[in-house]
């Protein structure tokens with residue numbers, strides 16, 4: 670069962686405690702990024718993201734704790750595309766451990782900004798949909814499979830033609846029985 674993290678709970682996984690995993694949240698989905706502690710852990714280049722919802726920072730490409738929130742209202746199409754590219758990367762690289770829940774007064778005090786209504790925080794995060802998206806990113810794309818099948822068929826055909834060619838053109842017996 671996926672866990673729902675409040676912003677305060679998420680902050681407990683900001684990498685400051687080396688015995689705990691490191692989590693980041695993107696569009697309300699919490700990823701375990703412990704495998705990249707060198708990026709997100711204490712002293713790492715992206716420690717500002719650890720334990721926080723960092724959709725905005727990823728979209729606008731700023732490594733800044735002040736930009737770590739879910740506010741995408743003023744983001745351009747290009748920035749939203751950048752965010753989707755990050756999500757695609759995280760979906761293939763990290764495990765989803767839950768979703769980030771609503772903020773509150775304590776969350777705001779901890780530095781999380783409330784999201785205006787009508788954006789991702791109001792949407793239901795569908796973990797099954799995310800798992801399906803992860804499966805869709807399998808290296809065996811339909812194009813690759815089609816190419817493999819065509820190459821296989823052509824190889825079989827070439828082998829068959831070679832076989833016919835060799836068996837059909839046997840040299841005639843040099844002499845016949847008298």
Ligand code: HEM
Pocket residue numbers: 702705708715726727728729730731732762
């Ligand atoms: C001079 C600018 C920058 C350089 C040279 C740089 C370089 C790198 C390098 C080499 C990696 C490791 C890639 C890998 O091994 O997969 C990385 C990862 C990363 N970069 Fe940057 N980066 C820069 C700026 C930024 C900025 C402005 C952001 C803001 C969003 C950012 C966000 C990230 C994130 C989130 C990762 C980790 C991705 C993961 O978890 O795999 N980077 N960066």
